[in-house]
Amino acid sequence: MISLLKRTRGGLTPDDRKSFARTEPLWNAAVPSRCVVPLLQHVGNPAQPVVNVGDRVREGMLVGRASGAMSANVHAPLPGVISQQVSLTLEDGRSCAAYVIELSGEFDRLGKQLDPIDWERKSARELLKTIRECGVVGMGGYGQPVDRKYSARRGSGVDHLIINGVENEPYVCADYRLMMEMTDGLLEGARVAERILRPERVTIAVQAQRTDVRSRLQRRVRERGLGYFVHSVPAKYPQGDEKLLTQAVTGREVPGGASPSDVGVIVSNVATVYAIYEAVVYEKPVVERVITVSGGAVRQPANVKARIGTSVQELIAECGGLQSRPEKIVLGGPMMGHTISDVTLPVTKRTTAILALTAEEIYNGPRTACIRCGRCVRSCPVGLEPTTLYKMLDHGDQAAAVAAGLLDCIECGCCGFTCPAHLPLVETLKRGKQALPRRKGTA
Ligand code: SF4
Ligand code: SF4
Incomplete structure (x- = not known):
C-alpha cells in the first residue's frame, strides 16, 4: 500500500544536492592501514576498555564493553595490533579514550561467504542479547543502544514500528543507496525488529520524490509476502525528524520532552535496521557503515561503505580528494551536523555524512538586530x-x-x-x- 501523507506546518524545501546518488552505486572504501576507534560512539557512558596497548586483535573482536544501560559495546574494525590508546574530542564536544589499531593479520569476514543463522528459532530476549553484544546503536546520528530502546517498550503498548528512510537534509543520501542496494537485508532486519516488538503495523517511510526506492521496496515487500506499508512523505526538511514522522504517519502528536515510544511508536532508521540484520543473521558487530561524502569542495561525491575508525581525510581522498578549498567540513548534514577542524578525526557508528562545503554553499553573513520579519x-x-x-x-x-x-x-x-x-x-x-x-x- 502507498499513500502520500499530508504536509506538516513550517519546514524548508532546500536544494537537495543529491543528484549523483541516482546514478552512482555505493562502493566499499579502501580498508585503512590504521584506524582510530573511539570508545564513545553512542549516547551513554563510554565503553570500558577490555584490551591493552600491544594486544593483537581480530576483526570484530570486542575492545570496549558497554558500561551502563545507555552504553554500547565497541569492536575492532580491523585485525591488527593496538599501538596506542589516545584521548579524543569528538565532533559533538564530548571526550573519550580511543584505540589506535595498526592493520596486520587475517580478516575473518572481509570477502568471505558467511552462513546465515536460523534466527527465527531464537526468542526475543535472545535476539536482544545478540543486538546488544554486537553494539548496535541508532545509526541515524543519535546513537541510542537499540536493545535498550526496544526492550524498554516491548510489551508495553508499542503498536507501530516506523522504519525511517526519510533523510531530507541536503547532500545526505547514504540511506537512499542502502535502501536501493541492500533492500533484502533491510527487510530481514525489519522482520527481526517486528519479531521483537510485535507491533500491529510496520511502515517504511520514504521521501515522495524517491519513486525508485519506493517501487523497489514495495515490490520486494510484496514478493516476500510481508504486510509492510510503504509511505511517501513530502520532500520537506525536517520531515525525517522522528517526532514529525510519527505525527505524519500515525496522526499522534509527541509531547515536548517525550519520545515517539511514549505514544506507542518506535522509529528506527534504515541503517539501524540493516545493522540489526547483520548482527542477528551473521553475528556481525557494527564495524562499518554507509557514509555520504559530498559538498562542493569534494571532487567525486559518493556514498561509501567505510570501516569505523577511518579518518575523514582518508574518505575524502577516497572520493577524489578536494577540488577547492572547503570553507568548513561537517560531520552529518548541513542543518544538524557538527563542524570539525581536525580531518584526522575518525568516522563512528553515528557518522551519516562528511561534507566539505565551499564558501558559496554556506549560509553566512554579519549579525544584525532582529527586524521582526517573522x-x-x-x-x-x-x-x-x-x-x-x-x-x-x-x-x-x-x-x-x-x-x-x-x-x-x-x-x-x-x-x-x-x-x-x-x-x-x-x-x-x-x-x-x-x-x-x-x-x-x-x-
Ligand atoms: S530549531 Fe527549534 S525553534 Fe528553530 S525552527 Fe527548529 S524546532 Fe523551531
Ligand atoms: S529577523 Fe527576527 S523575526 Fe526575522 S527571522 Fe530573524 S529572529 Fe526571526
Whole structure:
C-alpha cells in the first residue's frame, strides 16, 4: 500500500544536492592501514576498555564493553595490533579514550561467504542479547543502544514500528543507496525488529520524490509476502525528524520532552535496521557503515561503505580528494551536523555524512538586530516562535522560555537558516535546553 501523507506546518524545501546518488552505486572504501576507534560512539557512558596497548586483535573482536544501560559495546574494525590508546574530542564536544589499531593479520569476514543463522528459532530476549553484544546503536546520528530502546517498550503498548528512510537534509543520501542496494537485508532486519516488538503495523517511510526506492521496496515487500506499508512523505526538511514522522504517519502528536515510544511508536532508521540484520543473521558487530561524502569542495561525491575508525581525510581522498578549498567540513548534514577542524578525526557508528562545503554553499553573513520579519516563526515545523524564545533566553529567562515551548524545539535549524539577521537562534535554543535539569531524552 502507498499513500502520500499530508504536509506538516513550517519546514524548508532546500536544494537537495543529491543528484549523483541516482546514478552512482555505493562502493566499499579502501580498508585503512590504521584506524582510530573511539570508545564513545553512542549516547551513554563510554565503553570500558577490555584490551591493552600491544594486544593483537581480530576483526570484530570486542575492545570496549558497554558500561551502563545507555552504553554500547565497541569492536575492532580491523585485525591488527593496538599501538596506542589516545584521548579524543569528538565532533559533538564530548571526550573519550580511543584505540589506535595498526592493520596486520587475517580478516575473518572481509570477502568471505558467511552462513546465515536460523534466527527465527531464537526468542526475543535472545535476539536482544545478540543486538546488544554486537553494539548496535541508532545509526541515524543519535546513537541510542537499540536493545535498550526496544526492550524498554516491548510489551508495553508499542503498536507501530516506523522504519525511517526519510533523510531530507541536503547532500545526505547514504540511506537512499542502502535502501536501493541492500533492500533484502533491510527487510530481514525489519522482520527481526517486528519479531521483537510485535507491533500491529510496520511502515517504511520514504521521501515522495524517491519513486525508485519506493517501487523497489514495495515490490520486494510484496514478493516476500510481508504486510509492510510503504509511505511517501513530502520532500520537506525536517520531515525525517522522528517526532514529525510519527505525527505524519500515525496522526499522534509527541509531547515536548517525550519520545515517539511514549505514544506507542518506535522509529528506527534504515541503517539501524540493516545493522540489526547483520548482527542477528551473521553475528556481525557494527564495524562499518554507509557514509555520504559530498559538498562542493569534494571532487567525486559518493556514498561509501567505510570501516569505523577511518579518518575523514582518508574518505575524502577516497572520493577524489578536494577540488577547492572547503570553507568548513561537517560531520552529518548541513542543518544538524557538527563542524570539525581536525580531518584526522575518525568516522563512528553515528557518522551519516562528511561534507566539505565551499564558501558559496554556506549560509553566512554579519549579525544584525532582529527586524521582526517573522520568517523564523513561519519556518518552525513545530509551531514555536523562535525569535521570542531567543529573546527570553538571551535575557536569562529560562522559565519563560520553557513555558513558551522550549522543550518542543527539535533543533532542526530551520529558524536560523531563514533568519536574515543571522541571529544564532538554534544555537541559543540548544544551549537553553542543555542548561535545563536532566530530562527524559528522545530516542
Ligand atoms: S530549531 Fe527549534 S525553534 Fe528553530 S525552527 Fe527548529 S524546532 Fe523551531
Ligand atoms: S527571522 Fe530573524 S529577523 Fe526575522 S523575526 Fe526571526 S529572529 Fe527576527
